[in-house]
Amino acid sequence: MIDVAVLGGAAFLAGLVDAVVGGGGLIQIPVMFSLFPKEVPATLFGTSKLAGIFGTGTAAINYARRVRVAWSAAAPAAMAAFALSFAGAYTVTKVPADFVRSLLPILLVAVAIYTFRKKDLGSIHAPVHTGNTEKMVAVGMGACIGFYDGFFGPGTGSFLIFLFVRFFGFDFLSASAAAKVVNVACNISALMWFGYSGHLLWQLGLLMAVCQVAGSLVGTRLAIKHGSAFVRKLFLVVVCLLILKTGYDAFFK
Template sequence: MMDMLLLGITAFFAGFVDAIVGGGGLLQVPALFSIMPGTVPATLLGTNKFASIWGTAVAARNYMQKVSVRWSMLLPAAMMSFVFAFLGAYLVTHIPPTQLRKVLPFILAAVAIYTFMKKDFGTHDRPLFFGNKEIVLAMLVAAAIGFYDGFFGPGTGSFFMFLFVRIFGYDFLRASVVAKVLNVACNAAALSWFGFSGHVLWILGGVMAVCQIGGSLLGSHLAIRHGTGFVRKMFLLVVVALICKTTYDGFFRV
């Protein structure tokens, strides 16, 4: 019961952070591995996905009540995220992402520096593409980041947000909505495999999912209330945390 309580509290804060800018896995995955060290890693990852998908879906629904999105673009992109996340998850069972671990901190550092230096980055919603061009570009971005999510994973939501701000001209709030929907598709792809292969602790995952939903409701409410400036600051904090985490994993973790 104490383990479940600790994981529930962690899931709440993970849902809170994830609802704003992504990166909830920074809290939730290490907590699962440290509190349940004797459990098969695949089962812990499957349980994490089951809890996370509920929190992300509720955050997406909460955002969409206030922020409009173009479903003609988002649905095809979500389908690409699902398919390529599944392919990435399949490939990682044959090719370990060893080299990607070492490159990722530098990619994230470039994202952080770019966002910090451009003070107006993501503060105004000025879409650059419409119609078929927007749909095709969104599908390409969704396929690339979806594959990355299935193959490796850290920072998926942050990458989605950055690219939809940088390439499509969205503000951080609208990009966050898009990122949530695409993240749900990625999580669903991974969860379909973990669930089928029996790698989900359903009761624990259900408790964590309820806590995730609570954190997601609070986080998305604050993001909507305080707007793009607040989301931008949280984005930078999470990316810096991701840089620290991925640097440790890539260069110092035995």
């Protein structure tokens, strides 16, 4: 029962953080590995994805009700991410992800430095693309992020938010809303692969899903209440934590 309580608390916090800026796996997955050290990693990742679909889906619905989601960018990005996430999940079974593992903390440092230096980044919602250009950029971004999420995964939500802010001119709140739509597509695609290959603990995943939904409801309300400035601050905190975690995994394990 203590293990269940710890796992439920981790899923709640993961849902809360993920709803605002992504990066919930930073909390949830290490707890799962510590509680189930003998379980196959792919099964834990698949189970985490199962819970994540419910949490991210809840966040996407909540944002759609309260924030104007830029569907013209989010929808094509989500479709491309869905297709390429499955391809990434397949590729990781054939090609080692060591190169991506070592490159990730460097990319995250660049994201953090850029965001710190650009004090007004994401403070104003001023979309810079329209029409076919917007769709083409969205498809390219969705394809890259989708493949990355299926192939490796850590920090996907945070990368999405940064890309929507940097390359589409969204504020952080609108970027977070759009990112959830794309994230749901990634999770569904990856879950199809994990389910097909039998790497799922259904009961555990559904229990965590309940806690993730609760955390997601709290997280979206906090983001909507406090706006883009709050999302930006939490985004930087999560990115810094991701740098530490991925840097340790890449260079000290």
